[in-house]
Amino acid sequence: MVDSVTLDGLDRRLIHALQVDGRASFSRIAGVLGASERTLARRYHRLRSALAVRVVGLVDSPRIGMLDWFVRIDCAPDAVDPLTAALARRDDTSWIAPLAGGTRLTCMVRTPVTGTEGGRALFGHLLRTPGVRDVEAGCLLRPVAGVGGWAGRTSALDATERAALLGPEEEPRGQEPQGRAERPPEGPPGAFGWGEAEARLAGELARDGRADVARLAAVTGWSASTVRRRLAGLRAAGVLHFEVDVDPSCLGYPVEALLWLEVAPAALDGVTRALSRHTAVAFAAVTTGRASVFAMVQCRNAGALYDYLTGELGALPGIGRMETALVLRRAKRAGPLLLPGPVDRSERRP
Known part of the structure; x- marks a missing residue:
C-alpha cells in the first residue's frame, strides 16, 4: 500500500x-x-x-511472440488475498486488483502465443486452486487508449x-500520443533480434526504466555502446516503450473503475476512437470474449464516475451492454513488485 x-x-x-x-x-x-x-x-x-511514481520499461507483447490476457477470477472471500499475493509474485502478471465486493479479482497475464502452450498451464492451475470458482480470460487484441499517457x-x-x-x-x-495510438508495423520476434539478452534488458527496465547504461551492460553482458544501440533500435521498432x-x-483520482463493454462490430471503430479522447479513460483495449472492449477509468469521486457513464460514454452509439466494477486496491501495477526503501540516487546518464 x-x-x-x-x-x-x-x-x-x-x-x-x-x-x-x-x-x-x-x-x-x-x-x-x-x-x-x-x-x-x-x-x-x-x-x-x-x-508513488516510477518509470517502467514495457515490451509490446505481440512483437516478441507473446499474448496479453485480461483475466477475471471469481473465488471464495477467504481466497482473494492469498491468490492476489501469489499472482503478484509472478513475473508474467501485472495490473492485479481485488474488486469491491470481496469475491473477485482481475489481472493481466502474459503468455506464449496460441499454438504453443499458450496460457493453458496457468489458467488450468488457477481453476484447480482451492477457493477459485471461475476464471474468464479475454485476449488483448489491440490497445486503443492510454498507451503513452493518460490525461490525468x-x-x-x-x-x-x-x-x-x-x-x-x-x-x-x-x-507523445494524441488521441488514438498509432502502432508501428508488427513483425516476427526475429526481425528485432530478440533473444535472452534482450529479455534480461527488458526485465531490468521493467524494474527501473531509468536504470543507467552501466547497470544494463552488467545485466546483459553487452558493452555500453551496444546497450545504447539496442535500446535505440528496440524503441524505434516499437518493441520497447516507457x-x-x-x-x-x-x-486526485482515487476512484478506479473497470468497464467491460459489449459493442456492435460496426460501431467498434467509432467507440474506440471516442474512448481514446475521453480524459477519464486511463487505458482501453479491444479484447476477445463476451465484452469486446475493456477499459480502466479514473475519477475524482463516485459522482464523477456516474457523470462519465451517463454522459460521454452513454452518448456513444453501438454499446449494447456494460458491466462495471470498482477496484478495491491495486496489489500490482505495470512493473514488478517493489518494496519501500532506498533506491539508487546516482544520476549517471540513463
Missing part, C-alpha cells in the same frame, strides 16, 4: 516530462522545466521510494515544453 503522497505543481510537471521521455536526463528536463537538476532528481527519488498525468506541460523534450538527444524519444507508473490517487 502506497503511503499518502501529495504532489505539487513541479511534481506534476516532472511526471509529465518523464511520460514524454522516461529516460531523459534530469539535466535535460531541468532545462525545460526551469528547475535545478538536483531538485528534480531528489523529487523523483523521493516519489519512487514511496512507491499528461496535462501539466504545454506543447512548446513537450516539443523541447522531444528534441534530439542520445536516445530516441518516445512519441511509461510513468503513478498511483492515480496522488493525482
